[in-house]
């Protein structure tokens with residue numbers, strides 16, 4: 001790795017404004033270690049014309065201090081489709097980087113740790129989808145965006161947690177195979193008259209850990225607590241919550257409603273990232289960590305920008321099929 005600057009007066013002056021957004025979650029001493037990375041990453045972004053996309057589950061140093069575009073999977077997919085940067089560095093998990101490459105095949109797409117996976121993406125393959133088609137002839141297949149490009153290439157259309165219902169309703173069929181997240185499928189089933197057929201092997205290893213008992217305990221301990229849950233949570237968790245939506249929907253909920261106390265039933269960095277943005281809101285924990293998202297760090301982001309690797313490659317024949325599924329999703333208004 002190149003030489004990292006000291007936490008000098010110059011680095012301090014260039015980064016102090018960024019500390020304001022993270023000061024409640026990053027102690028000053030830790031910041032002085034992080035600030036030189038942030039300074040150098042922001043320099044390299046300009047020098048090399050690199051756009052940094054960051055998912056809402058990135059840690060606050062990445063989310064607030066180095067990203068150009070932040071968002072949920074839907075937002076990041078949309079941005080990836082329209083950027084004119086030469087290189088896109090995805091701070092998120094591998095399927096997100098693959099989706100970016102599928103939408104921008106001529107650009108260089110980087111991810112700092114290609115082993116940053118996802119239990120949902122790992123639960124189904126393109127071959128599984130082909131088999132499902134044989135077992136359910138003529139039934140359209142919707143796949144959650146948390147899948148590999150190879151899986152996306154075999155389905156009819158993609159969806160994210162931000163547009164799942166819209167996509168389901170846009171399909172001209174009373175029966176739909178909805179893969180791979182069985183909990184998202186069950187949560188959507190309560191909102192549509194169409195029959196959704198689930199994939200029994202798919203769930204998010206982070207969201208399936210929450211329990212109704214712990215939500216009830218937190219409600220008992222915090223008067224007026226508002227509970228908002230990601231729809232990857234099991235049905236009973238969503239039922240025990242006041243609102244459910246994608247990570248971007250959850251942020252919009254906090255922005256619009258400004259609850260005094262909120263429990264975000266999702267990945268831990270969401271509350272950390274919002275703490276600096278909404279000082280009037282108290283974020284009550286628990287949360288669960290996504291071990292895959294947490295593989296992306298300031299250190300490996302800097303290394304990636306210096307070496308311009310690891311790069312994401314998707315086979316051309318896979319790109320064509322996956323692009324069709326993702327673009328169909330983006331066309332649904």
Ligand code: 13P
Nearest residue numbers: 072073074160161246247
């Ligand atoms: P969002 O699309 O809501 O950001 O969700 C992606 C994800 O992986 C949540 O676990």
Ligand code: SF4
Nearest residue numbers: 118119204205206290
């Ligand atoms: Fe996958 Fe769950 Fe991690 Fe999201 S939080 S990337 S769905 S394992």
